[in-house]
Amino acid sequence: MGRFGRMPETIEDYYARVMAAADDEGRLAIPIGGIPYWEVFPFEAEGLRLKRIEPLADVEEPRHGEDPGQCTCAGWGQAAEPSSIDDEVWRDDHWRISVAEPSGAPLILMLVPLAHHDFTTLPKERAAEMGQIMVALGAAIEALPSVARVHVSKWGDGGAHAHIFFFARPTQMPQLRGTMLAVWDDFLPRIPVDVRDANARAVIQDLVRTYGGRGVGRTA
Ligand SMILES: [Zn+2]
Incomplete structure (x- = not known):
């Protein structure tokens, strides 16, 4: 030594x-x-x-999008109507939120910077915004009547473009606590689209009120 x-x-x-x-x-x-x-x-x-x-x-x-020119974000800026891009439900000048396909959880959202950054290469200004959005979005998800907790996950093994998952954990179901929610999510019955969209709308309206940005697509 x-x-x-x-x-x-x-x-x-x-x-x-x-x-x-x-x-x-x-x-x-x-x-x-x-x-x-x-x-x-x-x-x-x-x-x-x-x-x-x-x-x-x-x-x-290598992960998808290691080359920025090949990343899905290359197409986000040019689209005339942001709501037409996959399932984007919120956007501001630097960030977007999309909603996941219906699964077992009441709602799964994904927060992504509009510009091509990995999680570990986000400029300070973006990192500061990310922290504020994470807190405001988390509070909005926990305000849903069927939800007790928001679980926030950054893995990043599939895509090089920074993306953070927000899982809504159903209330009063202690079996679904913690890391295993992401596994249970695969087995619980799929949430109907209209139920998921009602949850997404409530969350995004709350986020717009407490943080800013605007609802797009399903939440406009
Ligand atoms: Zn990208």
Whole structure:
């Protein structure tokens, strides 16, 4: 240990540590009390086993839109009518919000900058706006009568263009708390389009009142 302590671990060392903990088939054990034993886990823990850990990939695969010219955002600025672009429901000078296809959750929205930025390359001004929109949008989602909590997720493994998900978590259903809502969302019955749109309209009207911007498309 030098003056600066040990260096951050390489992925090879990280991977070797993981594989050292796996069995002969490359499977990790499920610890008693681990996630499959949580009240919110959607599946019965008995009989469940983890998939084998796959070999380390040679490289990190490029995501959609790594080249800004190939990104979907290249078409957003030119469209005469923003509401005609996928399912955009809100926009201001720098940001847009779109609504997800009907799924199990009462509402899933996605916040995206209009200009091409990754989450980690957002200019300071955009980052400051993002924080304010996240808070105002979160409050608007939690004001829905069927909702207790907003879950906010940034993954970014599919697309290089920054995108933040907002999941509405149904109230009084403690099984749906926390990270597993994104999994339950796949199994719960799909929300009817008109119900989802009524939720989206209430949320966007609230956001326009507390933060600004304007409703477009389904919420105009
Ligand atoms: Zn882009």
